[in-house]
Amino acid sequence: xxxxxxxxxxxxxxxxxxxxxxxxxxxxxxxxxxxxxxxxxxxxxxxxxxxxxxxxxxxxxxxxxxxxxxxxxxxxxxxxxxxxxxxxxxxxxxxxxxxxxxxxxxxxxxxxxxxxxxxxxxxxxxxxxxxxxxxxxxxxxxxxxxxxxxxxxxxxxxxxxxxxxxxxxxxxxxxxxxxxxxxxxxxxxxxxxxxxxxxxxxxxxxxxxxxxxxxxxxxxxxxxxxxxxxxxxxxxxxxxxxxxxxxxxxxxxxxxxxxxxxxxxxxxxxxxxxxxxxxxxxxxxxxxxxxxxxxxxxxxxxxxxxxxxxxxxxxxxxxxxxxxxxxxxxxxxxxxxxxxx
Amino acid sequence: xxxxxxxxxxxxxxxxxxxxxxxxxxxxxxxxxxxxxxxxxxxxxxxxxxxxxxxxxxxxxxxxxxxxxxxxxxxxxxxxxxxxxxxxxxxxxxxxxxxxxxxxxxxxxxxxxxxxxxxxxxxxxxxxxxxxxxxxxxxxxxxxxxxxxxxxxxxxxxxxxxxxxxxxxxxxxxxxxxxxxxxxxxxxxxxxxxxxxxxxxxxxxxxxxxxxxxxxxxxxxxxxxxxxxxxxxxxxxxxxxxxxxxxxxxxxxxxxxxxxxxxxxxxxxxxxxx
Numbered sequence: 001x002x003x004x005x006x007x008x009x010x011x012x013x014x015x016x017x018x019x020x021x022x023x024x025x026x027x028x029x030x031x032x033x034x035x036x037x038x039x040x041x042x043x044x045x046x047x048x049x050x051x052x053x054x055x056x057x058x059x060x061x062x063x064x065x066x067x068x069x070x071x072x073x074x075x076x077x078x079x080x081x082x083x084x085x086x087x088x089x090x091x092x093x094x095x096x097x098x099x100x101x102x103x104x105x106x107x108x109x110x111x112x113x114x115x116x117x118x119x120x121x122x123x124x125x126x127x128x129x130x131x132x133x134x135x136x137x138x139x140x141x142x143x144x145x146x147x148x149x150x151x152x153x154x155x156x157x158x159x160x161x162x163x164x165x166x167x168x169x170x171x172x173x174x175x176x177x178x179x180x181x182x183x184x185x186x187x188x189x190x191x192x193x194x195x196x197x198x199x200x201x202x203x204x205x206x207x208x209x210x211x212x213x214x215x216x217x218x219x220x221x222x223x224x225x226x227x228x229x230x231x232x233x234x235x236x237x238x239x240x241x242x243x244x245x246x247x248x249x250x251x252x253x254x255x256x257x258x259x260x261x262x263x264x265x266x267x268x269x270x271x272x273x274x275x276x277x278x279x280x281x282x283x284x285x286x287x288x289x290x291x292x293x294x295x296x297x298x299x300x301x302x303x304x305x306x307x308x309x310x311x312x313x314x315x316x317x318x319x320x321x322x323x324x325x326x327x328x329x330x331x332x333x334x335x336x337x338x339x340x341x
Numbered sequence: 342x343x344x345x346x347x348x349x350x351x352x353x354x355x356x357x358x359x360x361x362x363x364x365x366x367x368x369x370x371x372x373x374x375x376x377x378x379x380x381x382x383x384x385x386x387x388x389x390x391x392x393x394x395x396x397x398x399x400x401x402x403x404x405x406x407x408x409x410x411x412x413x414x415x416x417x418x419x420x421x422x423x424x425x426x427x428x429x430x431x432x433x434x435x436x437x438x439x440x441x442x443x444x445x446x447x448x449x450x451x452x453x454x455x456x457x458x459x460x461x462x463x464x465x466x467x468x469x470x471x472x473x474x475x476x477x478x479x480x481x482x483x484x485x486x487x488x489x490x491x492x493x494x495x496x497x498x499x500x501x502x503x504x505x506x507x508x509x510x511x512x513x514x515x516x517x518x519x520x521x522x523x524x525x526x527x528x529x530x531x532x533x534x535x536x537x538x539x540x541x542x543x544x545x546x547x548x549x550x551x552x553x554x555x556x557x558x559x560x561x562x563x564x565x566x567x568x569x570x571x572x573x574x575x576x577x578x579x580x581x582x583x584x585x586x587x588x589x590x591x592x593x594x595x596x597x598x599x600x601x602x603x604x605x606x607x608x609x610x611x612x613x614x615x
Contacts, residue, residue, distance in 0.1 A: 028577045035570040039563055046559045056554070106550070153463040178467040178546040189549050303549040310545065317538045324534060328527045337433050337524065 086323030193301030359388030374507030409462030425485025439492025
């Protein structure tokens with residue numbers, strides 16, 4: 001054998017080996033095995049407390065490789081355009097979902113009525129590759145209305161949000177549990193979590209500047225009988241116990257009602273054994289300063305979600321569904337439903 | 342119960358009675374080697390008409406669709422399953438012999454419905470969206486198409502066991518019957534895909550996430566995976582019609598458990614029928 005023939009043989013052997021490897025990775029039997037593996041992982045995740053991400057991600061990644069290899073290796077995909085569209089769209093869904101997992105953000109925040117969000121969340125779950133733009137997001141909670149059906153069943157929430165657009169114009173939007181306010185790709189939703197917030201003024205005895213703010217009491221009506229909170233004034237040592245007291249029935253279980261502030265209310269403040277009941281405008285002297293109860297407002301708990309892949313995921317999955325329907329419709333149109341074989 | 346027995350409830354009971362009568366006619370006919378197509382067609386039409394009016398009255402009275410309480414979900418599923426089957430029954434002759442199997446499944450839900458008793462529900466704030474209607478609609482089409490496939494699969498298995506041999510001998514051979522079941526299951530797969538997509542769109546705005554592997558989502562996806570595996574198995578393994586018929590029934594059982602079982606054990610916010 002000449003050197004040229006030997007090189008040619010080596011070339012063809014290598015190509016043959018590549019083709020065999022591709023066919024193995026593209027095998028439909030492997031697809032079935034991976035379906036089984038993914039199914040087992042899902043059952044394990046559902047029945048145990050095992051971490052979902054890796055258990056699901058590994059078989060999904062293997063399925064994606066198997067799918068791409070199948071598209072490359074099987075001529076059926078080139079002959080049947082709808083089938084190719086479906087599988088390519090499915091590969092796109094897998095890729096986008098994986099990207100979304102690596103770049104998304106979930107979080108929560110609370111905002112008193114009249115206060116402005118300045119980019120700080122109370123709870124954050126950011127994926128490793130998330131690039132935060134939250135620092136640029138600004139909006140003000142301008143108050144809300146919540147309908148309640150008989151039985152104190154929460155209905156629609158309409159929360160007014162004031163924000164500035166790119167041109168600096170002030171705009172107003174209405175946010176709900178299922179109607180997000182979207183800015184810089186962050187989707188803000190209202191939640192069941194909301195309640196009352198006493199407005200207090202703290203005047204330190206040492207001459208430091210007066211501070212004014214709100215204290216968020218536990219969610220209402222979820223904690224209807226526990227409207228109390230511990231709070232330490234800024235720069236002080238003593239921990240105070242505050243409780244909102246009112247006698248009105250705000251949400252009537254017998255009829256439709258709306259979330260509202262009580263008309264008459266007082267704030268009970270306890271410092272050690274000392275107990276003082278403050279009406280709006282009333283104050284009390286403490287060892288390290290003076291506390292004034294200015295009045296009552298509300299707070300709203302928001303959830304925030306950011307995932308740039310969302311619109312692309314919708315498009316890819318709808319294309320996949322359309323490809324699938326197209327594939328079956330064209331395949332079944334070839335033979336009558338009355339005698340399908 | 343008698344205190345709350347309204348015209349709407351009376352219509353529903355009459356519809357269930359019509360379905361039960363249809364099942365009795367279908368069973369009697371298949372046992373005697375006859376077809377009873379006229380009686381089955383009339384029974385389903387009358388039952389569906391009464392049921393449609395009952396659901397419409399309820400929808401008008403409550404101001405929301407029948408998908409909040411267990412009573413509503415069972416009632417609307419009985420209606421949708423039979424509607425899909427009735428359309429298939431009208432268009433495809435081979436499907437008509439499957440009436441006893443299909444009606445038996447439907448009447449299991451009917452018995453459950455009577456045991457549950459009538460309940461009115463409150464429409465949660467995140468349910469006022471067109472996506473919910475699309476999600477529920479595709480879910481019903483999925484289950485309806487899968488039930489027709491099950492009816493056909495049952496015919497293949499009954500014939501292999503030599504049950505109702507006279508009537509079943511008049512049907513097409515097992516291979517075309519299995520192909521017919523496959524077609525319905527293929528469209529069930531499309532509808533389930535759409536149900537999952539639309540459900541994810543709804544979940545994004547309802548709960549601030551499009552997918553969270555809650556029990557209902559997980560088991561719905563498992564059903565989708567089982568359907569996908571079945572479609573691939575048809576290409577990969579040369580199994581006979583009987584084995585494939587068993588697989589069709591297995592997939593329907595999985596879907597049925599997902600729809601009507603998982604919501605009872607799930608503590609997630611996504612409750613499905615509960």
